[in-house]
Amino acid sequence: MNKLEQELSDRLSRIGPPDEQAVSRAAAYLDTLTKPPGSLGKLETLACRLAGITGELRPDLSRRAVVVMAGDHGVCAEGVSAFPQEVTPQMVMNFLAGGAAINVLARQAGAEVVCVDVGVAAELSHPRLVAAKVRPGTGNLAKEAAMTREEALQAVKAGIDVVDRLYGDGVRLFATGEMGIGNTTPSAAMLVALTGIGVEAAVGRGTGVDDAGLARKRDVVRRALDLHRPDASDPLGVVAAVGGLEIAGLMGVVLGAASRRCPVVIDGFISTVAALAAVRLCPQAASCLIASHRSQEHGHAAALEALGLSPMLELEMRLGEGTGAALAMHLIDAACRIMSEMATFAQAGVSKG
Template sequence: MDEHKETNGERALKETIRRIRPMDDEAARLARSHSDSLTKPPGSLGKLEDAAAKLAGITGELWPDLSKRAVIVMAGDHGVCEEGVSAFPQAVTPQMVHNFLNGGAAVNVLARQAGAEVVCVDIGVASELSHERLISRKAVWGTRNMAKEPAMTREEAVSAVLTGIEVAQEQLQRGVRVFATGEMGIGNTTASAAIVSVLAGLPVRETAGRGTGIDDKALSHKINVVERAIALNKPDPEDPIDVLAKVGGAEIAGLAGVILGAASNRCPVVIDGYISSAAALIAMRLCEHAREYMLASHLSQERGHALLLQKLGLSPLLQLDMRLGEGTGAVLAFHLLDASIRLMQEMATFDSAGVSKS
């Protein structure tokens, strides 16, 4: 960001980033030590032990109370849908937003099971939406077609990131202590593929997948569209805001903001699938320490997700062959976080159980 061109929005974003501190390594070490004292071989609970240590490091508490939880579902439309990159029409985005708000989507069902609230945010839907439970914070009325021009202006992209930060702050004030990321936006796997290709330096054929279920011919066309968009807009891989503006989406920017807002308050964020992970990559490139506050929920079937998680340095808790989005995988992972903390709290130690270590 050039200082002489820096806007008030970018200054506010930098202020949030400055508040993000490294994880508490001592708390994580104490959690590991406690885990090793429990009646089991060291490390035998695998990723559950890893999660418990990471949650301790994030929060600074040996077994944090994560009972107040929310999945933030950001919704936005994509102008690139004009290019025929999705199996579904753009009209599905607002229809699904109403489905979320009425409690009928998959994420609503799984959130109820996990004791999580679904918080739905209109950050960029290309139509007017109104509902008592909708958080209406439009940064754009749908992005522009990135195959013909930049998807957003830099100011719009920054505004969308700041909106995500604000939503996280509002939920924190309501007592939320752990977040899941979710999204809705027809065409958003196309934007995610472009973001990942630019920031991770990967060819589009490795980052663009079938999304909502397109066939081989449509996939080849989608790859071509993403390649054209990158060639036309020339997003700067050293500037994540530039990448967001030129080939991204408002909901992806908003989720990056949610991650940054949670991290700046030492709260864990459970990352969902491919689109959420693209947002996580943006957040990490804006602030390296933000990665320490992320937990990967699952490995999506979407092409490129495994490579993206490697770039993020995250190992998924689940592999269920899911590719729905919405935050479904992230909400399922809440159960595993609960299990990791309960094991820490309730298992007997070798000493308390009178069990010999050798």
Template structure:
């Protein structure tokens, strides 16, 4: 079993999309019994999956939702509607199969891998992947959330969990997370990387009041002022105002790209990790599939910056990977169209000559 031992090692393995496979997929779609391009985003998705995997008609029987769990020291500033104790309690809920992501993953035929990468509690469970870097981050409103070395360690943990799953035959990954306070860290990451003000990046998270929302924006502003993260150095941003689960997910996304596997990006927190991955290597973004637009106001900024068009709009803001898992049904639909739909030739149907509009499929 190979392991990613450094960030440059991972980045060096990320290749451009396979244009030949994508072109072949587009041609196959245009031969199917439908007007070219008439399945819209499903066709675009099918072509992208071919380009990612290098296989004209891929399928994904084994898929993993990687739920990274960690705590945030900034919770002591009173920025969440839920206490920090909920993080370890929810981890046990994931492990018992009782959370929303478990329910939706069962429906989608996906396994849930729950990783303790920084929960501020001693956790023991036979199904828990225990990779704790530290007992939660420090309060970023008073100084760096973690050290640079800790951020790098968390990123490599995420990468190697992908590696281990890949060795078991997993070829499709979904990002998930749990951590009270992580919308605050994600908002700080967003503001640090693209320069939008905390008033634009901060959202209601677990459902805070207007008063707490204003306070949360001030806390993010304070964190940015006291840490001055360098927008050109993603590890600096991660270590100063990020979270351990965000770092872990950044590693998951980069490692999936290095393994030529699609990675489905869930909501706001996952998209903050996705933007960090893109800042490590812009080419990594072509391996990402945006599942949905979260109700968190900063999410649209992240998706625009990533150049990703989400599949769904469901007004969700739960996290855990729930939106990502719902998008698996659309990925399956795109794969089945490619594998099972008849061509005009095989069905003996006239194409109507050259008058049909050409498809508008593109990566």
């Protein structure tokens, strides 16, 4: 076991199950509030989950960040995206300038956007950019491995390191976002490898490819899986063979947050596949995950089902970047405020049924 593998193993050993006593306390407290038991539905479930993750009845989640991992993909050479690869660095600069959808929605949610270059195929420089480039884009997974296992470990570590720094700054609520032209193709390949579902069920239109582009994507995923034969029991091997650097980075965000007992709001298809790979690496990490929405990308519902998660929103979105996760933060705020501001029957002088 090399140094990176040992560091990851040590980190995984710090991830434990939810605090069931805190869950029970939250559920009991909710039943003392001025409402019929269970009448706030998923908000009550969410309040209990937050208690279980943090161990606190009323966690302070006011400091929050959307971590946007960015990386490029060699598989774009196969014509799997409706947009050219140069859009990746252009959008990274848009994030840093505050002009993208995620910036707008994060501002509304009171969240910081933290953009990490873990594998963009361009030289980028900006005072707010987190420079953690492992390599300038992945290999073309239809012809070669996306990256080496060591590179996958480096990208996972980049995600953990970002969480550690933000946690030290007081952040207690994390959300996952990504940017990488072509990244629905490796995500679909990973989903098939990890779950065994059919290629047709996993591969969608991504940025909006036409029927010919969809057929190319499905063919590319089949070829990649035939070439690499990734082993579902080895999630790091899966992401190295057919994944992406930003996907591995998001695995690190999930694992880092779980090791800190912080909730992680996962966004769309790519983020959910990254979370699935993280959970396959460390099943205990599942307890920190909150599913924000179900996107229109073809395989997202299957990825959520594999994690056993029910999303809070269904808004027909398919942008990524962390946009759905930022919107779900408002529901997290609502659940927290119910716990901290709503009167009990005794306080309000209301007769309990």
